[in-house]
Amino acid sequence: MLKKIMPDFYFHARMAAHSELKGKLFPQALSNSKPTKEWNCEVQTTRESNEIDYSDFLTELKNVVSSMCDALGTRGPLEFRIESLWMNVYNKGHWQELHHHASPNNNLSFCYFVNLKPQTDAHFFFQNDRSVNYSAAGLHQVFNLVENMEIAESTFLQVAEGDLIVFPSHLRHGVSLQRENSNRCTLSGNLLVLPQS
Numbered sequence: 001m002l003k004k005i006m007p008d009f010y011f012h013a014r015m016a017a018h019s020e021l022k023g024k025l026f027p028q029a030l031s032n033s034k035p036t037k038e039w040n041c042e043v044q045t046t047r048e049s050n051e052i053d054y055s056d057f058l059t060e061l062k063n064v065v066s067s068m069c070d071a072l073g074t075r076g077p078l079e080f081r082i083e084s085l086w087m088n089v090y091n092k093g094h095w096q097e098l099h100h101h102a103s104p105n106n107n108l109s110f111c112y113f114v115n116l117k118p119q120t121d122a123h124f125f126f127q128n129d130r131s132v133n134y135s136a137a138g139l140h141q142v143f144n145l146v147e148n149m150e151i152a153e154s155t156f157l158q159v160a161e162g163d164l165i166v167f168p169s170h171l172r173h174g175v176s177l178q179r180e181n182s183n184r185c186t187l188s189g190n191l192l193v194l195p196q197s
């Protein structure tokens, strides 16, 4: 019998008030996003802007984190702190390199799909670092590891506009090439969860 070991996880939710949130956030993303030299990629971001009002989004985010905690199970009361928030706008030629958000200041990260045409816009993907070891050993050439064991080099997520994913900050991820001038927009951030003091 084949068994899988050591899986990773992410939490996939739908934001309850997406239409209202998009109405408030999307115009702010368009007017505050700029190119950045901070990352090795092409995208416009609001990372250096202090002008954006995230208050309604944070209210909804708390509900999602609470649902994730219920699903995962917690060892006791916990608190969480938002470490950072920003929005990215992708148009033709934009993409985001493979990266992670691991830091002593946060342990979870999230991505909210504010404006997205899933059929034509760029895709969010996770990279499976361990798959490289199977490739190096030639095991991918011999066995159907992707189909039968879900050991793929990368996983492109099926997401819709209004979805939000929460994932461990150390998981490597990226955004494939954007081919349309459609203002694909995401809101990302980092948070720290820890036992309540």
Ligand SMILES: [Fe+2]
Pocket (backbone or CB within 6 Å): 099, 100, 101, 173, 188
């Ligand atoms: Fe990221």
